[in-house]
Amino acid sequence: MNDSIEERIARLHVGGIIDMHFDLPMDLYEKRQRRDVLETDFLPEFEAGNISVVGAAIYVEDRYLPEAGLRVALDQVARLYAETAASERFAICKSYREIQAAREMDNIAFLMTMEGVEPLGTDLNQLRVFYELGVRAIGLTHARTNAAGHGGVFAASGSSAEGLTPFGREVVCQCEALGVIIDLAHINPAGFEEILSITTKPPIVSHTNVRQYYDIERNISDGQIRMIGDRRGVIGVNSILVSPREEESTLDKYVDHIAHIANLIGIDGIGIGFDFFEFIYRQWSETRQKELAAKFTTPHFIPDLTNHSHSRNLTRKLIERGFSDSDIEKILRGNWLRIFEQIL
Ligand SMILES: [Zn+2]
Numbered sequence: 001m002n003d004s005i006e007e008r009i010a011r012l013h014v015g016g017i018i019d020m021h022f023d024l025p026m027d028l029y030e031k032r033q034r035r036d037v038l039e040t041d042f043l044p045e046f047e048a049g050n051i052s053v054v055g056a057a058i059y060v061e062d063r064y065l066p067e068a069g070l071r072v073a074l075d076q077v078a079r080l081y082a083e084t085a086a087s088e089r090f091a092i093c094k095s096y097r098e099i100q101a102a103r104e105m106d107n108i109a110f111l112m113t114m115e116g117v118e119p120l121g122t123d124l125n126q127l128r129v130f131y132e133l134g135v136r137a138i139g140l141t142h143a144r145t146n147a148a149g150h151g152g153v154f155a156a157s158g159s160s161a162e163g164l165t166p167f168g169r170e171v172v173c174q175c176e177a178l179g180v181i182i183d184l185a186h187i188n189p190a191g192f193e194e195i196l197s198i199t200t201k202p203p204i205v206s207h208t209n210v211r212q213y214y215d216i217e218r219n220i221s222d223g224q225i226r227m228i229g230d231r232r233g234v235i236g237v238n239s240i241l242v243s244p245r246e247e248e249s250t251l252d253k254y255v256d257h258i259a260h261i262a263n264l265i266g267i268d269g270i271g272i273g274f275d276f277f278e279f280i281y282r283q284w285s286e287t288r289q290k291e292l293a294a295k296f297t298t299p300h301f302i303p304d305l306t307n308h309s310h311s312r313n314l315t316r317k318l319i320e321r322g323f324s325d326s327d328i329e330k331i332l333r334g335n336w337l338r339i340f341e342q343i344l
Helices: 005-014 024-030 037-048 069-084 096-104 124-135 166-178 189-197 223-232 252-263 286-294 306-319 323-343
Strands: 017-022 051-058 091-092 109-113 135-139 179-182 204-208 236-237 271-274
Touching: 005 306, 005 323, 017 109, 017 204, 017 236, 017 271, 017 323, 024 037, 024 051, 024 069, 037 051, 037 135, 037 306, 051 096, 051 135, 051 179, 051 204, 051 323, 069 091, 069 109, 069 124, 091 096, 096 109, 124 135, 124 166, 135 204, 166 179, 166 189, 179 204, 189 223, 223 236, 223 252, 236 252, 236 323, 252 271, 252 306, 271 323
Parallel strands: 017 051, 051 109, 091 109, 109 135, 135 179, 204 236, 236 271
Antiparallel strands: none
16 A cells, blocks of 8 residues: 555545535525526535535524525525526436445535524424425524524523423324434424434434534534444534634644544444535625624634535544544545435
């Protein structure tokens, strides 16, 4: 094995990289007056980073709620379908088989996800509608409270002590019955435990960080990490909340989060949920950026892990830090594929 590091990265990337959380539909919706946004704004970075599957998250911002929540969510789905149809390089996939077919054709697969069930209102029938449209992973809440439950706060304590609402429990049970992956990202600690108590399939946390390095209830504790490991679930490591301190928000710190989870539950519990957000953040006015900081936190973007074209930097760092080829392949895609095969 005497190939150069760059050759080794290229070899590890042949099977593609899976990112389970990207706010793509929201951005396509905001750019709805333009055409070919996917090909122009995103394809070059996906290609440079060998991205093969993207969890495309439907997320509705506060300013549209409650009245326009459902319509904005449906418009996001519409833009994703229209943009996908306008390109030969993408496919919206609803099953493991479709994901594998897209990968074999070297297409980039979108797996539609939902971050916060606000679009459903309190109507379980809407869950069926979004399932038919292709949504295959659902997290009940973002940071806010909704009809299903409560989000974890961006502080070391203070989240609601309550778990899910009756509607939230119905959504979870219906997801399991339909074959929708349940995503524990953002949910408050009480909700987290309740979801695990009423489900049997492997859970995921699509994009999060460990409280060991960023102690807020939005992230996950060692106890929660073990609960996911006990159920053979997968935790996607987030690139924006690796440290409360800007100077510590580095690629090495990102890998520290991976190593911490690996120490607790082994390499089979780790995936990627980059949650790249800088491209949206920089479109915002300073006022809006300040509002985000006041409401949640100031995001610290990792300079060499800011968009999908940077995924080679992560693989290079994993090699430098001594991860084996088989471990790296599990982190980059293998563990997510195992979940897709089991549930979708
Ligand atoms: Zn999120």
